[in-house]
Amino acid sequence: xxxxxxxxxxxxxxxLIRHYEAIGIIPKAxxxxxxxxxxxxxxxxVLSFVKRxxxxxxxxxEIKKLVxxxxxxxxxxxxxxxxxxxxxxxxxxxxxxxxxxxxxLRHLAKNCxxxxxxxxxxxENLEGH
Amino acid sequence: xxxxxxxxxxxxxxxLIRHYEAIGIIPKAxxxxxxxxxxxxxxxxVLSFVKRxxxxxxxxxEIKKLVxxxxxxxxxxxxxxxxxxxxxxxxxxxxxxxxxxxxxLRHLAKNCxxxxxxxxxxxENLEGH
DNA sequence: CTAAAGCTTCCAATGATTAGAAGGTCAAGG
DNA sequence: CCTTGACCTTCTAATCATTGGAAGCTTTAG
Numbered sequence: 001x002x003x004x005x006x007x008x009x010x011x012x013x014x015x016l017i018r019h020y021e022a023i024g025i026i027p028k029a030x031x032x033x034x035x036x037x038x039x040x041x042x043x044x045x046v047l048s049f050v051k052r053x054x055x056x057x058x059x060x061x062e063i064k065k066l067v068x069x070x071x072x073x074x075x076x077x078x079x080x081x082x083x084x085x086x087x088x089x090x091x092x093x094x095x096x097x098x099x100x101x102x103x104x105l106r107h108l109a110k111n112c113x114x115x116x117x118x119x120x121x122x123x124e125n126l127e128g129h
Numbered sequence: 130x131x132x133x134x135x136x137x138x139x140x141x142x143x144x145l146i147r148h149y150e151a152i153g154i155i156p157k158a159x160x161x162x163x164x165x166x167x168x169x170x171x172x173x174x175v176l177s178f179v180k181r182x183x184x185x186x187x188x189x190x191e192i193k194k195l196v197x198x199x200x201x202x203x204x205x206x207x208x209x210x211x212x213x214x215x216x217x218x219x220x221x222x223x224x225x226x227x228x229x230x231x232x233x234l235r236h237l238a239k240n241c242x243x244x245x246x247x248x249x250x251x252x253e254n255l256e257g258h
Numbered sequence: 259c260t261a262a263a264g265c266t267t268c269c270a271a272t273g274a275t276t277a278g279a280a281g282g283t284c285a286a287g288g
Numbered sequence: 289c290c291t292t293g294a295c296c297t298t299c300t301a302a303t304c305a306t307t308g309g310a311a312g313c314t315t316t317a318g
Contacts, residue, residue: 057230069252077242081243085238095231102220109210109213115207120209122210
């Protein structure tokens with residue numbers, strides 16, 4: 001399989017596959033005589049794994065670790081669970097931040113007439129009342 | 130006021146003040162004879178405005194627009210409100226994404242023993258069951 | 259007069275991804 | 289056989305907001 005087909009099957013773009021290889025997320029692909037990267041089903045499997053982990057919001061650094069745990073058949077599940085729990089915590093912090101922003105903005109927007117006049121509580125709030 | 134004191138008063142780092150000037154968020158500061166940037170209270174006021182807008186999650190592009198609306202005494206509040214509402218929508222989308230991630234991860238973590246054994250539903254899920 | 263703190267500019271890194279340029283390779287059809 | 293187009297290669301650079309450092313000038317305090 002060339003990189004194009006591996007991209008199609010895994011859902012990870014060819015550009016990104018090369019990038020993942022460059023930064024060591026995935027091992028270096030073997031090459032054909034002409035220098036093209038060659039992929040087996042198992043390689044595509046890793047790419048799909050990475051894609052799913054990204055979909056759960058893990059950073060590439062974390063994914064690198066997850067992949068190595070995945071490949072290590074004698075891993076302790078506690079290590080994976082700890083990563084998941086730590087990540088959940090980060091997600092919850094981020095969610096709270098965004099919710100606080102949205103809450104403030106909703107409050108300000110509600111009090112803004114939104115007409116042709118210049119008076120605007122939103123700007124007043126940003127100004128520091 | 131030099132940039133250092135403006136940074137202290139506004140809470141925006143000197144580095145960032147220069148950067149904001151370079152990308153046109155704030156007007157070019159006037160200079161002393163020796164070339165140092167000089168700031169008045171009104172300039173610091175703008176910096177605080179920018180900082181608050183950032184705190185609400187607006188992008189610098191949006192903030193540039195907000196600042197110009199703020200300075201335009203004949204603006205229509207509808208324009209500001211529209212930006213706020215659009216931003217609220219983006220925030221809500223992001224929150225939903227993060228919540229979906231957290232939900233999935235919580236479910237997976239709950240089913241993971243988290244002990245010394247290798248069996249791990251989290252990795253199994255990433256693998257594609 | 260000198261040391262330290264503060265200022266200047268420019269260049270580079272972060273994190274994940276995308277985009278482009280310039281060129282080599284492969285398969286199919288005329 | 290040769291061309292066309294799709295695919296591959298590498299390297300460079302853009303995005304976004306911010307931070308960091310280097311090298312050098314200015315100001316302030318002792």
